[in-house]
Amino acid sequence: VSEDRFLHRLFQRLPPRPEAVAIPAGDDCAAVRPEAGRLILLAVDQVIAGRHYVATGPGAAAPDLVGRKLLARNLSDIAAMGGTPRYALVACAVTPDLTADWLERVHDGILALARDWGVHLVGGDLATMPAGTVLSLTIVGDVAATHVVRRCGARPGDGLFATGQFGASFPTGHHLTFTPRCAEGRWLAENGYARAMIDVSDGLFRDAMRVAVASGVGVDLDLDRVPLRSPATDPLAAGGDGEDYELLVAVAPERESDLVAAWPFPEVPMTRIGEFSARTAPRMIGRDRGGMAINGRTGFDHFGGGSA
Amino acid sequence: VSEDRFLHRLFQRLPPRPEAVAIPAGDDCAAVRPEAGRLILLAVDQVIAGRHYVATGPGAAAPDLVGRKLLARNLSDIAAMGGTPRYALVACAVTPDLTADWLERVHDGILALARDWGVHLVGGDLATMPAGTVLSLTIVGDVAATHVVRRCGARPGDGLFATGQFGASFPTGHHLTFTPRCAEGRWLAENGYARAMIDVSDGLFRDAMRVAVASGVGVDLDLDRVPLRSPATDPLAAGGDGEDYELLVAVAPERESDLVAAWPFPEVPMTRIGEFSARTAPRMIGRDRGGMAINGRTGFDHFGGGSA
Numbered sequence: 001v002s003e004d005r006f007l008h009r010l011f012q013r014l015p016p017r018p019e020a021v022a023i024p025a026g027d028d029c030a031a032v033r034p035e036a037g038r039l040i041l042l043a044v045d046q047v048i049a050g051r052h053y054v055a056t057g058p059g060a061a062a063p064d065l066v067g068r069k070l071l072a073r074n075l076s077d078i079a080a081m082g083g084t085p086r087y088a089l090v091a092c093a094v095t096p097d098l099t100a101d102w103l104e105r106v107h108d109g110i111l112a113l114a115r116d117w118g119v120h121l122v123g124g125d126l127a128t129m130p131a132g133t134v135l136s137l138t139i140v141g142d143v144a145a146t147h148v149v150r151r152c153g154a155r156p157g158d159g160l161f162a163t164g165q166f167g168a169s170f171p172t173g174h175h176l177t178f179t180p181r182c183a184e185g186r187w188l189a190e191n192g193y194a195r196a197m198i199d200v201s202d203g204l205f206r207d208a209m210r211v212a213v214a215s216g217v218g219v220d221l222d223l224d225r226v227p228l229r230s231p232a233t234d235p236l237a238a239g240g241d242g243e244d245y246e247l248l249v250a251v252a253p254e255r256e257s258d259l260v261a262a263w264p265f266p267e268v269p270m271t272r273i274g275e276f277s278a279r280t281a282p283r284m285i286g287r288d289r290g291g292m293a294i295n296g297r298t299g300f301d302h303f304g305g306g307s308a
Numbered sequence: 309v310s311e312d313r314f315l316h317r318l319f320q321r322l323p324p325r326p327e328a329v330a331i332p333a334g335d336d337c338a339a340v341r342p343e344a345g346r347l348i349l350l351a352v353d354q355v356i357a358g359r360h361y362v363a364t365g366p367g368a369a370a371p372d373l374v375g376r377k378l379l380a381r382n383l384s385d386i387a388a389m390g391g392t393p394r395y396a397l398v399a400c401a402v403t404p405d406l407t408a409d410w411l412e413r414v415h416d417g418i419l420a421l422a423r424d425w426g427v428h429l430v431g432g433d434l435a436t437m438p439a440g441t442v443l444s445l446t447i448v449g450d451v452a453a454t455h456v457v458r459r460c461g462a463r464p465g466d467g468l469f470a471t472g473q474f475g476a477s478f479p480t481g482h483h484l485t486f487t488p489r490c491a492e493g494r495w496l497a498e499n500g501y502a503r504a505m506i507d508v509s510d511g512l513f514r515d516a517m518r519v520a521v522a523s524g525v526g527v528d529l530d531l532d533r534v535p536l537r538s539p540a541t542d543p544l545a546a547g548g549d550g551e552d553y554e555l556l557v558a559v560a561p562e563r564e565s566d567l568v569a570a571w572p573f574p575e576v577p578m579t580r581i582g583e584f585s586a587r588t589a590p591r592m593i594g595r596d597r598g599g600m601a602i603n604g605r606t607g608f609d610h611f612g613g614g615s616a
Contacts, residue, residue, distance in 0.1 A: 022347050027458050027522075028388035028507055029349040029449065034342035039330050041337040042430055044397040044446060048437045080336035089352040091399075093442040122350055123446075129356045131439045134401040138352060138431075138446035141337065150335050199336055214335075 003126045006100065010107055010124060018120055020086070030122035032087060032140070039148055041141035043077040045070075049095075049133040053176065063102045065176040066135070067109030073201065074139035075117060075180035076245045080199040081150070082189020083143035085182060088114060089123035091136045096128045106135065117182060147189045153196040154215035154250035160274035161259070164246040165229035166204050167238025172230055175243040184265055185247055193259045196250035203242040205294045208274070209282045211248060218279035221294065224286035225273045239284075250276055311434045314408065318415055318432060326428055328394070338430035340395060340448070347456055349449035351385040353378070357403075357441040361484065371410045373484040374443070375417030381509065382447035383425060383488035384553045388507040389458070390497020391451035393490060396422060397431035399444045404436045414443065425490060455497045461504040462523035462558035468582035469567070472554040473537035474512050475546025480538055483551040492573055493555055501567045504558035511550040513602045516582070517590045519556060526587035529602065532594035533581045547592075558584055 011025045023031035034040060047070040049055035061069075071088060078085045090110060094103060103126075114121060119139075154160075163184050169175040181199070188194040196215055200207045204226065212219040223235045229244075251259055256272070263270045274285075282294040319333045331339035342348060355378040357363035369377075379396060386393045398418060402411060411434075422429060427447075462468075471492050477483040489507070496502040504523055508515045512534065520527040531543045537552075559567055564580070571578045582593070590602040 022453070023389075023456065023458060027460075028385040028505075029351040029391065029447075031347040031349050031389070031451070031456055033453070034346075034348055036344065038342075039339040040342055040348065040448075041339050042395065042397055042446075042448065043337040044399045044431050044433050044444075046399050046401055046433050046435055046444075048401055048435055050438055051435065077336040081331075081339070083337065087350065089350055089446055091352045091354050091444040091446075093354055093356055093401075093440075093444075123352050125352050125354050125444070127354055127356055127359065129440050129442060130358055132401075132437050134437060134442045134444075136352075136354075136399040136401075136433070136442075136444040138350075138397055138399075139337075140348075140350065140448075143339070145330070145341070148331065148339055150331060152335075197336075 006103065006126055007124050014121055015115060021120055021122060025122050025124060032122065035142060037145060038142040039145050041078055041081050041083045041143055042138070043074060044136060044138045045073045045077065046134055046136045055133065061176055063105035064109030067106035068113045069176050070135050070137045071110050071113045072178060072180045072245065074137050075182055076199040076201065078139055078141040079180055079182040079185030080197050080247060081143055082147050082185050082194060082197065083141040084186060085117050085119045085139055085141040087122045087140040088119050089138045090121065091125040093127050093129045093134045095131055095133050098133060143189070149189045149194045149197040151196055151198050151211050151214035154211055154217055154276045155195065156217050156276055156278040157253050158195055158250040158276040159253065159256045159272050160208065160219060160221065160276060161249045161251050162246055162271055162273050163268050164244065165227040165269065166244050166246065167228050167233035167241055168230035169241060169243035174229060178245045180245060181247045184268060187264065188249055193251055193255055194249045195252055198248050200244040200246050200248060201242060204239040204244065208248055209294050211250060212276065212282045215276070218277040219274055219282045220277055220285045221274040221282070222286045223284050225271060227269055227271050314411065314434055315432050322429055323423060329428055329430060333430050333432060340430065343450060345453060346450040347453050349386055349389050349391045349451055350446070351382060352444060352446045353381045353385065354442055354444045355381070363441065369484055371413035372417030375414035376421045377484050378443050378445045379418045379421045380486060380488045380553065382445050383490055384507040384509065386447055386449040387488055387490040387493030388505050388555060389451055390455050390493050390502060390505065391449040392494060393425050393427045393447055393449040395430045395448040396427050397446045398429065399433040401435050401437045401442045403439050403441050406441060451497070457497045457502045457505040459504055459506050459519050459522035462519055462525055462584045463503065464525050464584055464586040465561050466503055466558040466584040467561065467564045467580050468516065468527060468529065468584060469557045469559050470554055470579055470581050471576050472552065473535040473577065474552050474554065475536050475541035475549055476538035477549060477551035482537060486553045488553060489555045492576060495572065496557055501559055501563055502557045503560055506556050508552040508554050508556060509550060512547040512552065516556055517602050519558060520584065520590045523584070526585040527582055527590045528585055528593045529582040530594045531592050533579060535577055535579050
């Protein structure tokens with residue numbers, strides 16, 4: 001299958017384009033009409049064979065789940081800003097021994113999740129490389145300029161809340177099948193509950209620390225309160241492993257009880273797992289862990305193991 | 309160097325952000341303010357070690373030229389729509405034996421060319437992979453909705469014009485050092501000369517054919533008139549090799565002499581190399597080549613050599 005033919009077929013099986021897509025995929029660029037008063041959100045994320053999914057052997061991930069994960073990771077970034085995902089561009093660099101069928105099923109997974117979230121594919125690129133497979137996706141979303149949420153808005157005394165559960169993302173398959181928290185992120189932003197927000201991709205500790213550092217505050221994370229995805233999980237491992245794709249939210253103290261009362265997603269736990277503080281060093285609290293420091297190394301770094 | 313630290317340092321050495329960048333790189337998404345009345349242009353393109361540049365050995369490409377090429381290819385796509393480039397997001401998947409210095413110099417090349425064109429980097433992702441290196445860049449531009457140019461506007465009788473020269477892109481190093489035709493593309497669009505436009509990345513034949521096919525017309529490409537980058541080049545090879553990053557433009561017959569008279573880029577040749585026709589089969593004309601058909605195979609396909 002040539003690049004041309006593959007992309008042509010891919011673009012042909014897209015659903016009818018939304019009104020806002022002025023020029024669909026297939027020209028040198030796609031063109032979309034922005035909505036007045038809204039900011040355009042932009043992010044890029046990759047999925048790499050052998051790193052973000054098992055590529056070979058009996059435990060190999062189904063290709064549609066690989067594609068699903070690629071888009072879902074990016075949707076999670078839009079969620080963290082309180083935004084709405086709109087468009088995606090996919091670049092694939094694949095080993096020559098991959099079949100066209102594998103690649104088509106990857107795109108099945110992307111397109112199925114895209115349909116669920118009203119995301120339209122507006123661009124693609126495909127190339128072979130000598131070895132290895134890298135899938136990269138750029139997500140384009142938007143958000144009301146008045147409602148966008150950043151990492152840097154947490155203040156001392158704010159509650160640290162988290163959606164969902166943590167830990168064991170790889171053994172449970174959560175990293176392939178998770179539901180990105182777009183609805184929750186948007187609700188939190190539009191109702192003014194989120195003073196700061198982040199999605200947990202690199203580990204609860206590390207991402208909580210990022211919010212604290214960006215906000216110039218400290219954080220006390222109560223490990224005893226972190227909901228665990230799997231009861232057998234060590235909370236310390238759950239905080240470091242990553243790939244949870246849950247939201248961490250800083251909530252002003254006077255809004256906390258409102259938030260708990262109004263939370264409209266009964267199937268998604270919303271838990272207070274800590275508090276931002278005037279101290280600048282993030283730390284863990286809870287039984288047996290009084291004051292253990294959180295640092296960059298306790299997280300989960302996708303760029304590990306190399307000299308680069 | 310960890311991903312975090314590398315990206316943090318990278319984002320720190322960016323020039324001051326333009327007014328339109330509401331949230332710079334470093335949050336889960338960047339946020340930019342669109343301009344009223346303009347379409348957002350979106351495209352993605354990749355550069356792969358050993359395919360788009362020589363990665364090892366004495367002829368290895370300088371890393372800053374690799375980064376430069378990555379951005380320049382994408383700028384060329386914006387040029388073909390008549391647009392102005394604004395933002396870029398870069399995703400790198402690199403082999404662990406690459407040094408941080410190599411990767412930093414890649415970004416030096418991206419940032420230097422970005423500065424020349426007023427493009428601001430708003431996102432990045434970095435990961436290691438077992439072998440091979442893939443750099444992917446998403447370009448975001450904009451264009452007045454009234455001036456955007458597509459591939460599909462050519463009509464029978466329109467002149468086929470080309471900027472610059474063709475052929476020998478790899479041996480001359482042109483593929484690493486070319487100037488994307490953004491200024492020319494924008495001028496052609498804003499002054500209403502371009503009924504259809506494309507940038508030549510996959511070969512003159514193939515890309516001329518794409519305009520013809522998208523427009524539902526034929527094209528007679530006069531190989532004797534194609535300006536050659538290197539005098540030793542066989543015109544047939546020059547038409548098939550690709551990586552020229554020149555613009556092909558369909559110009560209405562009544563505008564052709566105006567275009568030639570008004571062309572404000574003295575250092576860039578603008579040459580009439582053919583004509584669109586009512587025939588549907590694209591063909592070459594010229595001495596010794598009367599009626600030779602152009603087809604998808606005479607171009608240059610980046611996705612060659614694999615079974616995928």
